[in-house]
Amino acid sequence: MTKKIVIDAKGIYYKELNQQIRKFIQKGYTDFELLNVSGQRYIATGLEGDYNFLIKGVAGQDTAAFMRGPYLRIEGNAQDGLGNTMDAGKIVVTGMAGDVLGYAMRGGEIYVRGDVGYRVGIHMKAYQDKLPVIVIGGKAGDFLGEYMAGGILIVLGMFSQDKIAPITGRSLATGIHGGIIYIRDGVPDTQLSFNLKVEEIDEQDSVLIHKYVSNFASELGLDAEEIMDARFIRIRPKSHRPYGNLYVPN
């Protein structure tokens, strides 16, 4: 049974807005439409369960942090820290997203149509049946997938506002020791560091990419086949123990 409420967030302080949401949840509401959201923080942070959010406007810092389960559709942009340490659920952003998207994310899916900021997907990790996935339709800033320990990052570079920037920034995946990054049309060599293994994708990868690209396309009203019609490369760590031989006992 879904029970829906529309909240106009205009001029409401974040603490109050989130308190309202929690109260409605206690009353059994499951679907939320938030209008005029203008940077209110922490929406759906620490929220667990089967809830749907349609957020119109700009979702604030740390939206959906520690979230487990809900579906968020953000019609607009998201600020920094979206899906921080997220455990499960799905987030769709029709615009762009800021820095530290999906930091230390352990599960769930995030689909961003446009560009994303710095430090995206740092320390993503997978565990048992949990596999975090981020699909970025535009370009990504520096430090994408640093320290990545698991999960999947897909960068398409297609729906970017930035005509000049390379598809990913500097220090791509430094310290990565698990997980996979797929990049459409490849990435300039200058962005790659020595600890990465860059390869052409195989059949299995292609199936995997197709699955998440299809989700991305259907969520955002795009053509999956057109997106797939390109060369993808796969980036993985050269070593799963990048710091294994660093030490001498004293």
Add this chain to the structure above:
Amino acid sequence: MLDCGLVKSKCRKKFLKSKYIYTGVRALLYQSIVQNYHDFVVERNLDLCINCRVCERQCSYLVHYWDENRQRVMHDSSKCVGCHRCEALCPTGAIVIKRNPSQFRENSHWKPWFLKNVYKQAEQGGVLLSGMGNPQPYPIYWDHLLLDASQVTNPSIDPLREPMELRTYLGSKPDALEFVERDNKVNLKTKLSPQIKLNYPIMFSAMSYGSINFNLHIAMAKAATELGIVYNTGEGGLHPDLYKYGPNTIIQVASGRFGVHKDYLNAGCGIEIKIGQGAKPGIGGHLPGEKVDAGVSLTRMIPIGSDALSPAPHHDIYSIEDLRQLIYALKEATEYRVPVSVKIAAVHNAAAIASGIVRAGADIVAIDGFRGGTGAAPTMIRDNVGIPAELALAAIDQRLRDEGVRNKASIVIAGGIRCSADVVKAIALGADAVYIGSAVLVAVGCTMCQRCYTGKCPWGIATNVPALARRQNPEIAKRKLVNLVRSWGHEIEEMLGGMGLNSIESLRGNREKLRAVGLSEIELDILKIKPAGR
């Protein structure tokens, strides 16, 4: 010993005749030059030794072994780390572990420590690794502070006769209290922030499950519950079996975010954001894959055998504003039910940073000095980075007072608290409570051998090897921790009573109760205490 000589000389003859003499010499000499420059020697009193082989079973570094030819226990001192386990368990007291008396020529600049480290690094080419806190002979300010006692003018109090209050609440305190009177009853109108209630101003410091084993986590959880204090999970997540001790648990959120999820955040009576650690300020942690067994994998939520790398910074915190963002994300996630602590290493600008932390909304500021222990730290960092907890504490307390925000957060001090007098001095210097970590481990047998990073701790502490971890019985370990804190509690009461105080509150930041010996004027000024005699 005669036969040994014979064997040797026979070998020697054969060896000299050998046509492989050059390669042979090389093969023989290819032994690390540090191998015989070992730190400890095992002395076995052969009159007492009954060849029971207990030492052989106890030593996880394989120092002791059974020699079939000689039919007796022998040892190879070069592998000994000086943990004293064999000595402690030898039923006849036949073993003594001694410092290796072999000496280099005196040189107060090139001490053997430096020589040996250079040899090792030249040979193996790596970062020197150590365990526990900074062991170097920097000043220990606790040992320069003396407590006051009442004489004549205000009577001292006997804690055995009169009530003595050690109870401590950690959390943000209001600027002022408002009351309402209704039906002849006075009620508090001010809404109080969430607090952590402690029966003693002592908490068990963050030591992750993984760095120490599960048996000790059970022991800490149970002891904290029995004592009415709290323990801290460290950054290793929380085992499902320990959720029931939640009211006495501070859960930690560090840069790796291992095992951090909604249930975890809501499991404890407080949350601590770990920014830094006294033993290794400014750097992250690497729990090697070998230590990530099924249990550790379960709580950290990473696959068995995978390295657990904690980045040096939280990558969502690059400023005080970012810190505020995480503090409030955690408060939102827990619906403002628990206080949030921020732990930093004591570094040069600790006072300014602490002020920022308080303004960012933290309810507790925890400061870890450079004596604070660790399971593994690069030696150069452990020994050369950070400042003493005592100075950081005094500077932070003063700064927060000067800025009029001291009530907004409690101060917890960690890093090298060795006895109840250290606790009393810390509180007089401005702390609300202390964290003890190394003392917890010593209570269950740790001898500060500083080899925790090998994962072979013969005392069954810093190890997850089942056969070693079994050496810690959770019930016995719990009893020891309860004994330790209770006895410190009695001593604190005695010291308080002697000063004519009947509540720990009256001592907090009461630097009049401290005097210093052997400190410079600048040090006195930082500590804001007078020299003894004045």
